[in-house]
Amino acid sequence: MNLALIILVDGISYAGWLFLVGIGLTLVFGVLRLVNIAHGGFYAIGAYVAAYAIGAAASYGLGAGPQLLLAFAGAVVVGGLIGFLVERTVLVRLYDHPEVLVLFATYALFLILEDVTKLVWGGASLYAFQPRNAFGTVAIGSLSYPVYDVATVVIAVLVALGTWFVLNRTRTGRCVTAVVHDREMSAAMGVNVSAIMTGTFVVGSMLGALAGAVTAPKIAVSPGIGVEVIVLAFAVVVIGGLGSIGGAVVGALVVGLARAFATHLFPDLAVFAVYAVMAVVLAIRPYGLFARPVARKI
Amino acid sequence: MRHLDPTILVVVLGAAALSFAQPHMPGWVVYLLQIAIAASLPALGCMILLRSGLLSFGQGLYYFIGAYGVALVHAHLGISDAFLGILAGAAASILVAGLVGFFIARYRGIFFAMLTLAISMVVYGMAVKMDLFGRSDGLNVPRLSYLGFTPSRAWAQTSLFVFCVWVWAVFGIATHLYLRSRFGKLLTAIEDNETRVEYLGWSVRHAVHINTIVAAVLGSAGGALAAASARYADPSLAYWTTSGEFVFIVLIAGQANVLAPLFGSVFLETLRTYAAAFFPDEWQLVLGAVMLAIILFLPKGLGHLFALAGRALRPRRATAAPIEEDRT
């Protein structure tokens, strides 16, 4: 199997995961103009809830499929609930303030969520790998890949299509787009801006938690898993263009392929690759590859 | 000329008082203050960038350069002089910020923040790989000498503390003069209206570029003090969370005056140390909760408390001191 194909497959597989991790972040930025650092916290909560749910479901003798369904549903529900609480109690009071204050509020929330997950689930790792193993592997070229990882890419594509459909083909989606475009104008036209913002944050939190839930069966769910994810998600959406769904797809592919490329050909530079790509893209296209620059006033 | 500037007066008297108070302070408090002083300088750099509305998430880069200035001058030249270490870091950061400035001076808003973050993370990514920087294990820094004077072990902490305090005083006063100058006002004007600044014959880009360099020098001075105090330099100085902390210090304390970041920094270090002492398992939660409380209930920062207190006192003092030139 030639190297280019392996890099492509690895890159896409990683990109699928990166997209799931980044989509919530870019959605929230697009609508709320807010870089949500707490996203990493929702990811961790999603992973913990999923690991817990899979364990619980297994103890009731449910199969791999129901285990995963329960895990994903549980993570999304818990993530959404916490997202709702956070938006209604904290963020809503801060929308009039400078963006950087809201950013640090989300950083504070991230620290709080980190310790809360630790208080609830303890410091030792949780494991939920059984359902992933249950689906077996599929051969692509000479290498075998878990069916679960292929399914992750499919989930990422479905989430991308779903988001696109909701934003472009539904009434709610058009309201969201209107709010993205011009908050005041949308309010004047009768769009319930506050509800749209709450809703978007809740959906963003759900997506963050879903990303964690999808990841849980691949890893040891342990403290600190949210931190690395923040920077990666950040890089993905910044490269693609903050607030752009298409940008998140492209950003995920760029980072995914860059990492796969570096791992196979320049393994010493694997860590460095992500930030270097981010810096180069920003230096050439300050607004990321996909977002439109905001017109400068005169 | 007519009056002595109150800020300068406070800085000089405060530095003198701290210098004399040092022998009466416990060692851990001295160290805590030194680290707070060190971190307040890059935060001051963030503050002067914020005057033009620019949010830097990459001040850690210059903190890193300043710290390694001290560490590398020792490791490669065998010189452990504090002044030379600071100068080496400052020179390197002028060079780096001078180059970086060409890229970032045209960026605004979140994009300025992102690019500064990305650049500092690239440096972090390189540093953990390079033996020059000791990789992730970092480099140790010896006890420093001061222009040929090497304090005895018993006086080492005192000397370093006094050095930190007066380095801060010099940079603090210089920054104060810088901000109250016409250029300082120009920086504020950039956030208000870039077009008008250009039509008044000044290049916004050049001004931002220069300001980036000044902020970099402040950051590197802080880094040198941090390395001298911890006697250690490592790549995490350039990590994004370090940079974020500097911005947070400014948020805590507000931007009214050059002293604000110092108060913010002391507050943050104190908070962190007590949170860690009382709640070894949940100190991050406590830190986060206090951060959140400040943001929610004192969005203009703790510095606003001083402003409120000052306003409450003002009516009683009919002949007020000269008006502070730095507006909130």
Add this chain to the structure above:
Amino acid sequence: MTTATHRRPLAGLCAACVAAAPLLAAPAMAADSVKIGFVYFLSGAGAAYGSHARDAAALMVDALNAGEVPAPYDTVGINGVEIEPIYIDEAGGVRKQIAEYRRLVEREGVDMVLGYTSSSNCNAIAPIVEELETLTNFFHCGNPGLFEEVEPDPHYTFRSAPMGTMDQVALARYIADVYPDTKTVSGVNQDYSWGQDNWAEFTAAMDALDTGATFKNALFPSLGAGDYGSEISALASDPADITFVSFWGGDADALMLQSAARGLGDSTRFAFTLGTGVIDGLGNNVIEGTIVGARGPNSYLAKETALSSWFADAYQETYDRYPPLGAYVAAQGILAIKAAAEKAADGTGALPETDAIIAALEGLTYETVNGYPISMALHHGHQGISDTVYGTYTGWDDEANAPVIEDVKTYDAKCVNPPEGVKALDWIESGFEGASC
């Protein structure tokens, strides 16, 4: 926190308040107890590891204070003086750690400090230890540089844990002994000093042993990368006979899980220097045939003695699990101090002066909970060495509910550790000059 029961969220919080209460009062020097600061990772990625260390420390403190530990540690506390523990989180970066260390010494007035897992924290703290003149035992960081470069002339600084070098050298010897047909080796190591150094030491040791093995992939994913798809593809598309891994914590588990799912075990044999940690988490999902070490002869590789059986049973009883390797090293750190203090006391019933404890600890050989004594043999008696053990995991014994580890080989301490005065890497590259095997 003084009762070593299951930590529950709220209980933990209350315990923290209780533990903190003395801090509110003026720091009092109580002569009837020995105050020890324990520094373990309690948050962040290290917590997956540090939480076990803290659990073990709490268990040991309680058992020692109650006089329940078997001989030779059957006296109460340390030489009859009760231990009063203060726990500190190692997370938060080096500048915070120095502040915490200074607070422990200068405010809490601890008599000694035990802890530090991260080599960057050890490097940063060591000069401060000497400055503040407080006996400090680094229980677990393993970088040779600590005494070779950072603190070449230690007085108050000790490290009871053997250096990581031992793991690499012993593994190379194990491969040469048990898998002499090994032609090619790849490596996956975390991208920071520890991972980079381990790979350098291991490859040097393989060369020095003239195994004839060549090196293929040397991969360095970042700490906490989470997804190792590309690395596994790289390893699978060009498989080596042996794949060396120095991962720890959640990363090690994740790499093992993802490799197992993709059948990587069929094309290469993994060698995990901290392999027993992976077995702790994954049980029978570990790839059969994996070579496992335990940062010394800990955990499943421990030797059965009265002391080691007591420790394993007590841990199992208290925390409902077999003690992970982090628990062993934490317990060792405490025993080193106890052994030295009691030797220094020489029958008198109080806590000896720090300098007396130091003198006793230098060069001391003491019994540990893994059954292999540690000798403080290097760096003027400040660095411990011990025998070490490697084995190959071959499956799970359902009846005993324990892993089956075969081809177990023990290596003498002097065979896998450099002699006094020689730098670790130089020693390996010299072809292990002066080693006695």
Add this chain to the structure above:
Amino acid sequence: MTRSRPAAPVLECRGVAKSFGGFAAANAIDLAVSEGEVVGVIGSNGAGKTTLLNIVSGHLKPTKGKVFFRGEDVTGVPSRTLARKGIARSFQVPQLFPTLSALENMMLALSLVAAPRKSILSRFDDADLATAARDALDHYGIADCADSLVSELPQGVRKLLDIAMATSAEPDLVLLDEPTSGVSSEEKSDVMQRLADRFAATGTTVVFIEHDMDIVRRYASRVVALTDGSVIADGPPEEVFAHATVADVIVGEPLPEGDA
């Protein structure tokens, strides 16, 4: 600084053209302005008046053609350099520093464009600078508003402040983009009279865009009429207003909304 060479006109545009995408905002405009002239530029919306001003003031680079200032080629020279050479400009929407007071706005203008560059590090909060700024405001009759924040000022004062800041360095050429737009009709002639007096006193060359034909008639010494990016008439006011197209298309057009 710039020695005046009487031979060359103060401003000369030769074949200046500008297109945005496919749309030609200016089409080979030729224009020469001599020392001391007060030129009114008229034309309907989108005729290219502001584009012309943007090009001359250095805000835009022309697609074709050249701009000369006192005989020197200044095509594509940025506005900040032109400001130092002596070309000042005001804006249709006043470009001020809204978080500062009127006095501070003026002080900043004086310390940036009027003072030597090396004085930039001297103290902003300076009594002499404040006095000079008060005097400068007084020249335009707005010294009373000195201590108000810009955001609290009426539009007429803002327009004057905008012009006062632009002209603080006593430029050779002043470009005014609709100096009376947004000013109430009662204030209009007052504002224009102050400006006319001020520029007459300093002998400044002025080019101004204006929609109010009465004002143009009263204050311009010469009028240039633009349509679709081209000059269709250029000469003394009465001559230009007599031009058939000008009378139909420009003068006949009602004032744009919001300008009253």
